[in-house]
Amino acid sequence: MAQWRWRRFGHYGAQGAPGGEALGIAMERMVSGISSPVDSDRGLAARLRYLTASDAGYEAMDRAGVHVRPRQLMAWLAEEVKPRKDNLARLDAAYWDLRRRNVAADLKRRLHNGGRGTRVEINPVNENRVDRKHQRGDGLRRRLSTRDVNVRDLDLWDRAVDAWMDDDLGELDDVWQQICQDYLGTDWEAYAYVDSIGWDA
Structure with missing residues (x-):
């Protein structure tokens, strides 16, 4: 774990998350899928169709612990029998695991952007509840500002x-530390914690 976090973060009321965690959250936001819950007829049917459409789907079910005979799976698909609660949870986990894996492959390509990298918007910690004398910044206690950087290091992505x-x-912490050091200049440590991270990928 990177040893570069602000000491006693949040002691004076600052709100935010470690940069590595915020980086992971930004990626997780790119994973979209079925909004209907798995215990609804529509949600279950959509998940089963997605999972049984490829070998990768069957592998995801195996990783999630969905181990049933083909006849049982066919009964689920035909909506003749509804899975038990524990299998519903496993099917949901398998579905989101597969969604994440499919997004990850595409995400690398989008973040590479044909070798041009991706512009990242870094929103600093929220210090609205922090007394001015305790806010981060330079010697004049200048408030931290939103930063925009273009991360071109494809290996980092x-x-x-x-x-x-x-x-x-x-590892996400280490990647974030490297991004900060390479792209934010001398005040990079001020962005160890951030309110959020976003990009146009």
Whole structure:
């Protein structure tokens, strides 16, 4: 885990998240899917269609612990029998696992942007509840500002996406530290914690 966080963050009321965590949240926001809950007829049917449309879907079900005979699966697909509650939860987990994996492959390509990298908007921590004398900034206590940087290091994007897929917060922290050091100049440590991160990928 990167050892560069602000000491006693939040002690004076600042609101935000570690940069690596915010980076993962930004990637997670790109995963869209079925809004109907898995225990609804529509939500279950859509998930089953998606999962049974490819070998990757069957692999996702296997990883999630969905182990049923083909006859049982066909009964689910035909809506003759509804899965038990535990299998519903596993099917939902399998569905979102597959969605994330499919998004990850596309996300690397989009973040690479043909070798041009991606512009990142970094919103600093929210210090509205912090007394002015305790707010971060330079010697004049200047408020932190939103920063826009174009991250062109494609290896960093690959590492970030892989870490997000592996739920490796330590690696996401390390990637974020490198982005800050490479693109934010001398005040990079002020962005160890952020309110949010976004991009146009």
